[in-house]
Amino acid sequence: MTSTPTPAAPPTLADLTVGQEIARTRHEITRDTLVRYAGASGDFNPIHYNDAVATEAGLPGVIAHGMLTMGTAITGLLDALGDPSAVRGYSVRFTHPIPVPPTGSVTLEVVAVVGAIDEQAGTARVDLTAQVDGTKVLGRARATVALAAAGTDA
Template identity: 50%
Template sequence: MTAAPLTAVEVGTVVAERTVHLTRDSLVRYAGASGDFNPIHYRDDVAASVGLPGVLAHGMLTMGLAVQPVSEWLGDRGTVQRYGVRFTRPVVVDPQQGADVTVIAKVGTVDADGRPQRIDLTVTAGGPTVLGKAQVTVVLR
């Protein structure tokens, strides 16, 4: 997909989209990088024992994957000033099939010059939305 311009965009313009495939190996690598070795992120028996539907991707991994396309779209033309989400559903990572996390980033608000101020993210995994009220405030250079 060609990156949308930074100026003269309208509310609703898609500026970035991406699907990331997560595997159990992805979770182990993230655990090592983040230091979050909670066994619900790699052991089915532990996840089941606490009532979870399976091994879950780390929330911060999901959140980081969601903002990355916006950051790449901005490049050196702007910065992320603020980013927030609500975790609405866990991303269950199947031991064989893994999980696909899809991000669609759309312009949420623009300034008087048509420059984007807020980017709204739709983040899904296997159909359902997994992050709610996912919004990125951007500042253009």
């Protein structure tokens, strides 16, 4: 994974502006990644490891797990926040499967941008754009984060 540098201190709500990019990451996904995720999650659906089964199901071949994609997409934001407990909600729509080649890798590119700030609630909505080869793989990917106001503790 490559990402933007982690800030010295977690951001406060006052540090953010709508439209501000707060994280940019690139994640390599391989068949090995899928095997490891299947073992950790218990999701052994054959569309994630068997090309014949995946194509019979109408897919372009073996695809990455949806939850693997969703979890991977938010890691840059978590690093930028410095505190994963700041995330109050996270949701996505799965818009396109991620085919994973038998050898080599595919790259998931994610950009996290501040979409809205609610000063009264002490939260910000962060919109994530997740793409593989220019194709959006997640739609309406949003995280709500609770951040300290300037000069206070979280």
